[in-house]
Amino acid sequence: MKSIFSLKTLYSIVYFVGSMVILLLIWSLVSAITKNEIPGPIATWSVFFEMLKDPFYDYGPNDKGIGIQLWSSIKRVMMGFGLGSLLAIPLGMLMGGSKFTMNLLNPLIQVLRPVSPLAWFPLGLLAFKASEGATIFIIAITSLWPTLINTAFGVSSIPDDHKNVGKAFGFSRWKYITKILIPFALPHIITGLRLAIGVAWMVIVAGEMLSGGVGIGFFVWDSWNGLSLEKILSAILIIGFVGLLLDKFFNGLQNYFAYENKK
Amino acid sequence: MITELENEILIEKKAETSNCISVKNVTISFKTNGKGTFTAVKDIDLDIKKGEIVSIIGHSGCGKSTLMNSISGMVKPTSGEVTVNGNKVTGPGPDRGIVFQNYSLLPWMTVYRNVYEAVDSVLKDKSAAEKKEIVEYNLKMVNLLQHKDKLPSQLSGGMKQRTAIARAFAINPSVLLLDEPFGALDALTKGSMHVELLKIWNLNKRQQTIVMVTHDIEEAIFLSDRVVVMNDGPEATIREIVNINIARPRNKKDIVHLPEYMKVHDKLLSLLVKNLSIDDVIFE
Numbered sequence A: 001m002k003s004i005f006s007l008k009t010l011y012s013i014v015y016f017v018g019s020m021v022i023l024l025l026i027w028s029l030v031s032a033i034t035k036n037e038i039p040g041p042i043a044t045w046s047v048f049f050e051m052l053k054d055p056f057y058d059y060g061p062n063d064k065g066i067g068i069q070l071w072s073s074i075k076r077v078m079m080g081f082g083l084g085s086l087l088a089i090p091l092g093m094l095m096g097g098s099k100f101t102m103n104l105l106n107p108l109i110q111v112l113r114p115v116s117p118l119a120w121f122p123l124g125l126l127a128f129k130a131s132e133g134a135t136i137f138i139i140a141i142t143s144l145w146p147t148l149i150n151t152a153f154g155v156s157s158i159p160d161d162h163k164n165v166g167k168a169f170g171f172s173r174w175k176y177i178t179k180i181l182i183p184f185a186l187p188h189i190i191t192g193l194r195l196a197i198g199v200a201w202m203v204i205v206a207g208e209m210l211s212g213g214v215g216i217g218f219f220v221w222d223s224w225n226g227l228s229l230e231k232i233l234s235a236i237l238i239i240g241f242v243g244l245l246l247d248k249f250f251n252g253l254q255n256y257f258a259y260e261n262k263k
Numbered sequence B: 001m002i003t004e005l006e007n008e009i010l011i012e013k014k015a016e017t018s019n020c021i022s023v024k025n026v027t028i029s030f031k032t033n034g035k036g037t038f039t040a041v042k043d044i045d046l047d048i049k050k051g052e053i054v055s056i057i058g059h060s061g062c063g064k065s066t067l068m069n070s071i072s073g074m075v076k077p078t079s080g081e082v083t084v085n086g087n088k089v090t091g092p093g094p095d096r097g098i099v100f101q102n103y104s105l106l107p108w109m110t111v112y113r114n115v116y117e118a119v120d121s122v123l124k125d126k127s128a129a130e131k132k133e134i135v136e137y138n139l140k141m142v143n144l145l146q147h148k149d150k151l152p153s154q155l156s157g158g159m160k161q162r163t164a165i166a167r168a169f170a171i172n173p174s175v176l177l178l179d180e181p182f183g184a185l186d187a188l189t190k191g192s193m194h195v196e197l198l199k200i201w202n203l204n205k206r207q208q209t210i211v212m213v214t215h216d217i218e219e220a221i222f223l224s225d226r227v228v229v230m231n232d233g234p235e236a237t238i239r240e241i242v243n244i245n246i247a248r249p250r251n252k253k254d255i256v257h258l259p260e261y262m263k264v265h266d267k268l269l270s271l272l273v274k275n276l277s278i279d280d281v282i283f284e
């Protein structure tokens, strides 16, 4: 039987705490150097604590609790990320499965991939006539690339040994896709999704600063206008920790689907 | 109207007169890393009758697998052609069951699933219960039923090989192509697999054609009607085809004392091994 608190988990907890201590030290130092123009951990903590006390209050369109802000951001990220992935996975399979599609689409990807989410925003506004749609659009279009590229790579690297099984036993196209292609490419696809959710979570803040309304990005902007640096720092911490949790979740998926002995 | 019996006779007649597998003037070259080509086998002619068991024997790297793969359709001949049951081979097909040299199991599926997916793909018309029965029958035959829920990574080399054998047998193909099928097995398991192979062949009224690559002279003699000895590559050709005129059913213990056995054994040995005694090696 494996105990839940194995030595390894204990170590990783110790390291995590160590890391956080370093963060707090640097933060305090910067705060001291700027003569508290940038608030220190303790000043931030009291504001943060106030925010957490009632995270779901709703006093009208411009005054909502941090929980509501965060939740609407997560919903938006999931929408954009989901739509992007729904496009990226089949397209990636198509590219990985055929040299022709790969060669045809690769230059297109190379050109579109480096475009900043901010540059896409006006196009999104034009297309969807609403900032909500535009935000989801820029998340989708900037987060789909890692999934697309990793899926294509995974599918194109299926070993001949596995393909030969399908050929020798006359697998139908459907059986080939479900029993050989997807199982082999799945770890690669999940790696892509893990990178993609990271991108999506980064883009949401920028998107919401432009779009306004509700959301963690809007909250940061609003706090800047209200000159509450404590709130901004709290929001930064929250953004960081939610990002960490999202990454951990996909890391867990990755480990779950990484079968032994891929030879 | 043709009765079933008449039909069977007709089929038998046809089988007697026509070759099941016909390799005509086949040369196979591979592109090498640079711009050159490497010719593995050259000008191979080989006719195999329906129901025959033929072994291909030769030194490692001489092109045995390459020749097999041209019959299975995994490799296209550079020139020449292969026909199976009168049809030109253009790719693999379920009329030919293959045991790959490296087993080629799908690592994310259990032993049972590996066999089941092949059966499900080839024997589409069977019911789920029938397919299950076929899979379990074949796994039992190779003594793997109690390991059916294991993944390939949890199996020994011999167990992987037996899974691959069960998979090829389960689709009941008219031609079985076995590339060193018993190579990773210990002597005891190997012996019982030989018997199982012949049992299946007998059950199918000796109508199944079997081509097998092997390193093992005793195995080749025990199982085969003919043994194809290949020259070393590159541009390997057939050195000689040796007939094994030993009546079936053969008994492993008894046949070794037959003069015919000793004769073909010596012959195969001298075809394969150049230096028969240590003296030759030292004083050459």
Ligand SMILES: Nc1ncnc2c1ncn2[C@@H]1O[C@H](COP(=O)(O)OP(=O)(O)O)[C@@H](O)[C@H]1O
Pocket (backbone or CB within 6 Å): B030, B031, B032, B038, B040, B058, B059, B060, B061, B062, B063, B064, B065, B066, B067, B233
């Ligand atoms: N796909 C390939 N590309 C290049 N060379 C190959 C390929 N397959 C086989 N060969 C070469 O052809 C020769 C015969 O290989 P193979 O048929 O596997 O030998 P055997 O099965 O008799 O050991 C070897 O020299 C091998 O390197």
Ligand SMILES: [Mg+2]
Pocket (backbone or CB within 6 Å): B064, B065, B066, B101, B179
């Ligand atoms: Mg070989």
